[in-house]
Amino acid sequence: MNEVQFYALLPFTLLAAASIIVILLIAFKQSHTVIQITGFVMMCLVIFTMWYVRDLLPVKLDPLFIVDGFAALFTGLIVLSVLAIGLLSYIYFEEREENPKEYYILLFLSTLGSAILTISQHFISFFIGLEILSVSLYALIAYLRNRNNAIEAGMKYLVLAALSSAFLLFGMALIYMETGSMYFSNIAHHLATQPTSGLFITGIGLMVVAIGFKLALVPFHLWAADVYQGAPAPVTAFIATVSKIGVFAVLLRFGLAVSLQTFSLAQLIFIVIAVITMISGNILALLQNNIKRLLAYSSIAHLGYLLVAFLPGNEAGVEAAVFYLLAYSITILAAFGVITLLSNRQRDAEDLEFYRGLFWRNPVMATVLAFALLSLAGIPLTAGFIGKFYVLASGVQQTLWLPVITLVLTSVFGAFYYLRVISILFAESAPALMNENRLHPFFYYSTYTALITLTLLLIGLGVYPRIAIDSIKAFLLIR
Known part of the structure; x- marks a missing residue:
C-alpha cells in the first residue's frame, strides 16, 4: 500500500478505529456521556478526512476497493446519518435500564460495514461489508431484549438475513463459474466479449433476491414492519437509512460496472x-x-421509487438516486427523531392515537413531523418533491413509462395516509403525555436543534436544491 492509498482509506480506518476506541473506553469504565461524545468526534473526523482526501481521488486498491467521488458521496451520507442517529441514541438509551455502552460498538461496526459496501468493486469485499453490517444489526435490533418484541424482531431478521446471504453466495458462485472472476470490471469485460448464458442470468437472479431482502423490496419485504416495530427507534432509523444507503450504493456500482x-x-x-x-x-x-x-411500509414504497432512478443506468439516474437518498434520509431521520423524543422508558411512541392533538401539546415536534410527512408525500417546497421530480425526469429520459406512471399514481395515492397522520397532529382531543424529561435540558435542546436543522434542510433543499445538485455532480465526476 502506498501513501496515496493509505490516505484514501483513512476515513474507513477511522470508522474501524471508532469501535476499538469505544471498547477501550468501556474497559476503563467511562460513562455513557464520554462514549457518546467520543463517538460523535470520531464521526466528525471521518467526514473531515473524507473531505481532506477528495483531491486524491479516485484511488484504486485492487482488487477489492475503489475510493472515488461516488464512494465519498455515499459514505458522507452514511456518516452524517449516523451523527444524527448517535445524537438520538443518547436520549433514547440513557433513559432506559439497559447499559447502552456496547450499543455504540455495534453501531460503529454496522456503519463500517455499510461504508465498505460503498467502496466495493469485488464480490469478496461486497460480502464482507454486507456481513459486518448484518451481524451488527442482529444485536442492535434485539438490544432492548425485554421490550417492544425486540427478541422476535431480532430473530426474524437473523433467520431471513442468513437465508438471503445463502442466496447471495450461491449467485456469486454461479457468476464466478461463468465469468471466472469476482472483480466487477472483469465481469463486465467478459460480458462484453461473450454472450450471456443462463448460468449468469440465474446468478444475477439469486443476487437480486438477497439485495431485495436487504432493501425490503417486494416480495422480499415481509420482515420489515415487524423489525421496524420491534427495534429501538434509533436502530429503526439506522435500518431505514444507513443500511439501505450502503446496499443501494453497491447495487448501483455493480449495475453500472456490468451495464x-x-x-x-x-x-x-x-x-x-x-x-x-x-x-x-x-x-x-x-x-x-x-x-x-x-x-416501514412507506420506506418500502420509497425504495421502489429509488429503483426508477436505478433503471436508466446512466449519470442522470445516479444523480437522481443520490439526491433522492439525501432527501429521504433527512426526512426519515426527522420523523424518527420525533418518535425518539416522545418515547418513554416503557415503550416507544408508536400508536397513532398518541399523536392526536400533538400540535397543541408540543408544537415544535408536531411541526417537524408534519414537514417530514409532507416531504415523504412529495409535496412542493420540500426536498421530497425535488427528489421525486429528478427520479421522474431520469425515468422519462429513458422512456420507462410503466414505472414512471406507477410512481406518479402511487405518490398521489400514498399522500392520503401521510395527510391522515398530519390531520391527527392538529386534532383537538389529546391524551396525556407519555414521556418525562429525566436528563439535563441541554441534551433535549441539542436534539431539538438537530431536528429543527433537519427540517430547515428539508425546506431549503425543496426551495433551492441547486447547491446540493451541483455538489453531487462535482463528486460524481471524480471517477
Whole structure:
C-alpha cells in the first residue's frame, strides 16, 4: 500500500478505529456521556478526512476497493446519518435500564460495514461489508431484549438475513463459474466479449433476491414492519437509512460496472419489482395505525421509487438516486427523531392515537413531523418533491413509462395516509403525555436543534436544491 492509498482509506480506518476506541473506553469504565461524545468526534473526523482526501481521488486498491467521488458521496451520507442517529441514541438509551455502552460498538461496526459496501468493486469485499453490517444489526435490533418484541424482531431478521446471504453466495458462485472472476470490471469485460448464458442470468437472479431482502423490496419485504416495530427507534432509523444507503450504493456500482440495465431480462425484472414495490408499500401503509409500521411500509414504497432512478443506468439516474437518498434520509431521520423524543422508558411512541392533538401539546415536534410527512408525500417546497421530480425526469429520459406512471399514481395515492397522520397532529382531543424529561435540558435542546436543522434542510433543499445538485455532480465526476 502506498501513501496515496493509505490516505484514501483513512476515513474507513477511522470508522474501524471508532469501535476499538469505544471498547477501550468501556474497559476503563467511562460513562455513557464520554462514549457518546467520543463517538460523535470520531464521526466528525471521518467526514473531515473524507473531505481532506477528495483531491486524491479516485484511488484504486485492487482488487477489492475503489475510493472515488461516488464512494465519498455515499459514505458522507452514511456518516452524517449516523451523527444524527448517535445524537438520538443518547436520549433514547440513557433513559432506559439497559447499559447502552456496547450499543455504540455495534453501531460503529454496522456503519463500517455499510461504508465498505460503498467502496466495493469485488464480490469478496461486497460480502464482507454486507456481513459486518448484518451481524451488527442482529444485536442492535434485539438490544432492548425485554421490550417492544425486540427478541422476535431480532430473530426474524437473523433467520431471513442468513437465508438471503445463502442466496447471495450461491449467485456469486454461479457468476464466478461463468465469468471466472469476482472483480466487477472483469465481469463486465467478459460480458462484453461473450454472450450471456443462463448460468449468469440465474446468478444475477439469486443476487437480486438477497439485495431485495436487504432493501425490503417486494416480495422480499415481509420482515420489515415487524423489525421496524420491534427495534429501538434509533436502530429503526439506522435500518431505514444507513443500511439501505450502503446496499443501494453497491447495487448501483455493480449495475453500472456490468451495464446490468442494458440486459432486457434484467431490466424487466427490476421494472416488475419496482412497480409491485411502489404499489404494495403504499397499500400496506394505508392500513396501519402504528407509525413505525406505517414508516416501514412507506420506506418500502420509497425504495421502489429509488429503483426508477436505478433503471436508466446512466449519470442522470445516479444523480437522481443520490439526491433522492439525501432527501429521504433527512426526512426519515426527522420523523424518527420525533418518535425518539416522545418515547418513554416503557415503550416507544408508536400508536397513532398518541399523536392526536400533538400540535397543541408540543408544537415544535408536531411541526417537524408534519414537514417530514409532507416531504415523504412529495409535496412542493420540500426536498421530497425535488427528489421525486429528478427520479421522474431520469425515468422519462429513458422512456420507462410503466414505472414512471406507477410512481406518479402511487405518490398521489400514498399522500392520503401521510395527510391522515398530519390531520391527527392538529386534532383537538389529546391524551396525556407519555414521556418525562429525566436528563439535563441541554441534551433535549441539542436534539431539538438537530431536528429543527433537519427540517430547515428539508425546506431549503425543496426551495433551492441547486447547491446540493451541483455538489453531487462535482463528486460524481471524480471517477
